[in-house]
Structures are given as structure tokens and as C-alpha cells.
Amino acid sequence: MAGGENFDMVIFGGVGDLATRKLLPALYYLNRDGHFLSHSRVIACGRSGLAREAFQAHAEQACRRYVRAADLDDSALQSFLQRLDYVRVDAAEKSHFEALAETLNRQDPDRTRVYFLATRPDLFASLCENMSAAGLNTAASRVVLEKPLGTDLASANEINCRVGAVFAEEQIFRIDHYLGKETVQNLMALRFGNALFEPLWRRTNISDVQITVAEQVGVEGRADYYDSTGAMRDMVQNHLLQLLCMFAMEPPCSNEANAVRDEKLKVLRALKPLVGQAALSHTVRGQYRAGAINGQAVPGYLDEDGVATDSSTETYALIKAHVDTWRWAGVPFYLRSGKRLAERRAEIVVNFRPVPLNIFSKDMGSLPVNRMVIRLHPDEGVRLNVLAKQPGPAMRLKPVSLHLDFASTFKVRPLDAYERLLTEVIRGNLTLFMRNDELEAAWRWVDPIIAAWQDSGEPPRSYNAGSWGPSSAVSLLARDGMVWHEEVEDAR
Numbered sequence: 001m002a003g004g005e006n007f008d009m010v011i012f013g014g015v016g017d018l019a020t021r022k023l024l025p026a027l028y029y030l031n032r033d034g035h036f037l038s039h040s041r042v043i044a045c046g047r048s049g050l051a052r053e054a055f056q057a058h059a060e061q062a063c064r065r066y067v068r069a070a071d072l073d074d075s076a077l078q079s080f081l082q083r084l085d086y087v088r089v090d091a092a093e094k095s096h097f098e099a100l101a102e103t104l105n106r107q108d109p110d111r112t113r114v115y116f117l118a119t120r121p122d123l124f125a126s127l128c129e130n131m132s133a134a135g136l137n138t139a140a141s142r143v144v145l146e147k148p149l150g151t152d153l154a155s156a157n158e159i160n161c162r163v164g165a166v167f168a169e170e171q172i173f174r175i176d177h178y179l180g181k182e183t184v185q186n187l188m189a190l191r192f193g194n195a196l197f198e199p200l201w202r203r204t205n206i207s208d209v210q211i212t213v214a215e216q217v218g219v220e221g222r223a224d225y226y227d228s229t230g231a232m233r234d235m236v237q238n239h240l241l242q243l244l245c246m247f248a249m250e251p252p253c254s255n256e257a258n259a260v261r262d263e264k265l266k267v268l269r270a271l272k273p274l275v276g277q278a279a280l281s282h283t284v285r286g287q288y289r290a291g292a293i294n295g296q297a298v299p300g301y302l303d304e305d306g307v308a309t310d311s312s313t314e315t316y317a318l319i320k321a322h323v324d325t326w327r328w329a330g331v332p333f334y335l336r337s338g339k340r341l342a343e344r345r346a347e348i349v350v351n352f353r354p355v356p357l358n359i360f361s362k363d364m365g366s367l368p369v370n371r372m373v374i375r376l377h378p379d380e381g382v383r384l385n386v387l388a389k390q391p392g393p394a395m396r397l398k399p400v401s402l403h404l405d406f407a408s409t410f411k412v413r414p415l416d417a418y419e420r421l422l423t424e425v426i427r428g429n430l431t432l433f434m435r436n437d438e439l440e441a442a443w444r445w446v447d448p449i450i451a452a453w454q455d456s457g458e459p460p461r462s463y464n465a466g467s468w469g470p471s472s473a474v475s476l477l478a479r480d481g482m483v484w485h486e487e488v489e490d491a492r
């Protein structure tokens, strides 16, 4: 994008949590690294009447707090702050949009405009409608919608429909920040840049796939949002399903947005529905009780500030999913995510099938299987476990790992997910964003699972903060003769 065109980025929810922690720091980096032409602007909007200087002071604090100290350069910071402006906008107040139009029109009105809606989703539709009424939807405008995009299929459809009445689908960028992560990009490179893996990437060679996004943090002051959301809507419906799509999709015919999104959609549509009893037997939902994280005592979910004392919101969700296609029929995909787990770890673990016959030693039984671990956190990279002969007189086999560590291999600072995604929005490339039909398909699969949980009247299973989740998560795999990756690691 360096050397591109001048653009205006408008952030609704400009002093909110997302803007402060992620967007402003990401924009600082983009400016520092030469991606802004001299007249590009960032205009934050919010309900409070902040003066420009007060917003600049807020942005400065955000950068000082969330940009790595080594990357914070005073002149780059000053140059970034000079680009910032603030306009008071209440989503319901039409005259505020006219004031915003006036600010925007002070520069070339035909330049690229990005409207980033970092607000509550119930404001998306009215923001877009009021923008349109004030003539803000120019031909070169794009709108970015942050998750959660609705709370179920009906509310997502309403957002899609009302936003879609104002902006064309090609102008709508639905963010799932997991698609901006370096390793997720690398999954595309690994699968479609190498001839090696494609023949193995199917049911005949793969026994099961485990997709884990484990967090150590709890609700972090977001109980207001989280207690009415839960792990299924917060993480599985979007991030985990997108990881599943990137892993399981057929090779697209190009890297172009719709080619990739068509293939992802097919995966979502091929998910075997989980309804009623099937939903209950294929899932585990949990809620953490008090425990310890890294040796520090932490409270249980029900004792977190802002959480209802009788809340049955799940802080952990595990789903055994099936993608009913020729490639994947019969292969379980275990998707799990939880808060206050033993480690912060996000990974896709691929277990390959065993060799047909162990020729080495009759006493050894079956040989350990090959395993590929595609790691998003903490150490981004790909590890492939293979068996090798242990040096010595006996023919002893031992698992060893071939390891591609992105940080030490490429020695460059990886882009933060938001840096990448903002760059792609400015470029107008939709490949890393969800299309409306993907969003619908994801909710269509998730809704009946949540309904089955609610109808069952059963509370979530408890687990200790600092553990790997409820014990039934282990038994669900054991019933299939499988074990979680961390159990295999612990056994070594």
C-alpha cells in the first residue's frame, strides 16, 4: 500500500476499547511504516464532545500503552497524531452526520473512505442509514463491521439487510481478526504453495483435527458483553469456524476474494447439523470456578464483576463437528475454546492415521502417529512430528519434530492482525473478510446448538480456572478413542 492514495478513515466508537487497544496502535504502525500519504486522515467519532487536542492526547496514551516500546518513535508518533481529528457523532442524531460530512468534504470527496464501525452491533444499521442520508456513502467508500455480527441468524440477517440496503456487498468488510493472523495466512501458503500436503489432506490420511483457542484471561471487565454472549457466540461462531474453513476448504481457483469465500462457504454449508440430542451428545459447555493461573488465585466466573450470580453463560465450549464432504466424511473436527484455561494457546492439531503395520518390534504395539501442529499462539509456526531412529545399537523409534518457526526464520516483525486487515480494507481487498452468506451459514449451524443447550435446562459443567476445561471434554474424545494434544505432550 505504500505510495498508494490518500484516504480518510472514520472510526465510530473512536475512544472505545477496540479503537484504543487495537485500531489506533495499528494505524500508528501503518503511518510509521510509510503507508499513509501526506494528506490521509483518521477521524474518530463518538458520543462525547471531545476537542481534537483531547482526542490526540487519548491516542497518544493509547500508543504509549499498546505499541511496543521499541517501536515507539517520537517523531513517528507526532506525525501520526497530526493526522487525527475528532467529530462528535451520536448514532441517532442526523445533524451530527452533516457535521461529519462537512469535515470529510474539506478534502477531496472522491478519495477512499473507510468507515470503521467499532461500536455495539445494534448501532450498525442506524449508523449506515444516517451516513447514507448525509451523502457519506460515496463510490469510493467502504464500511467495516466488527464482530459480534448479531447474536443469532435473525439478528445477523437484520444487520445484513439494513446495512446491505445502503452499501453494496463489495463495500462491506466484515472483520474476523483471526483471518488477519500471520499463521492463518501461512495456512494458505502451506496448503496451496506446496505440492507435498495436498495428497495427505483428506480422510484417508487424517484421523482427527483439533482446533483449540485457549485463553488464560477471564472476562477482563467485559462482563456486560460477555455474560449475554458466551464462548460459542464470542469465539466458535466466528474465529474457530473461520479456522476450520481455512483448514478444510477445497483449493480455490485463485487467491481472489470470491474464489476463496466460495470455498469457505461450502465448508460451512457442509457442516453436519447438530440439533436436539445430537447437539448435546456432540458438545460440552463449561464455566470456570475459582482456581489459579500461573500460581495466582483467580475468582470463579460467577464472582466476576458484572456477572449475574446465577449466570449459566458458558466460558468454555467444545463441539465435535463433521464436514460432510467426500474429502472429510467421518473425520471428527474437535473445536474448543475457553477462558481461564491452563495456557494461552491457539493451534490446529492434525493427527495422521497410523502406519498399517509396525515392522519394527512386535512388543511395541502400534507406533505413535505423525502429527502436525499449526500454531497461532504463542510461538507462531508449524511443527511436524515424525518418527526417527534413536541413535544406538537397537532399532528404537522416537518422535522428533521438524519445526518451522516464523519469527526465527523470517526475522521480521509480523503484522498485527488489525494492521493487516486495515491495510486490506484500504486496498479494497475482500479476501480476508466474511461475506454475508458465510455469516448466515455460520449462524445457521450454531443456532440449534445454543437452542439445545437452553432447552436442556442443564447448567454448564464446572472446571477449575487454570485447568484444560471440564473433565467431560476428555471423555468426549476418549469415547472416540482420541486424546487431546496436551495429554500426549504431558505423557512424553
Ligand code: BG6
Pocket: 215, 234, 346
Ligand atoms: C475476541 C473475543 O474476538 O477475541 C475475546 O471477543 C477474545 O473474548 C479475543 O479474548 C481473542 O483474540 P486473540 O487475538 O487475543 O486470540
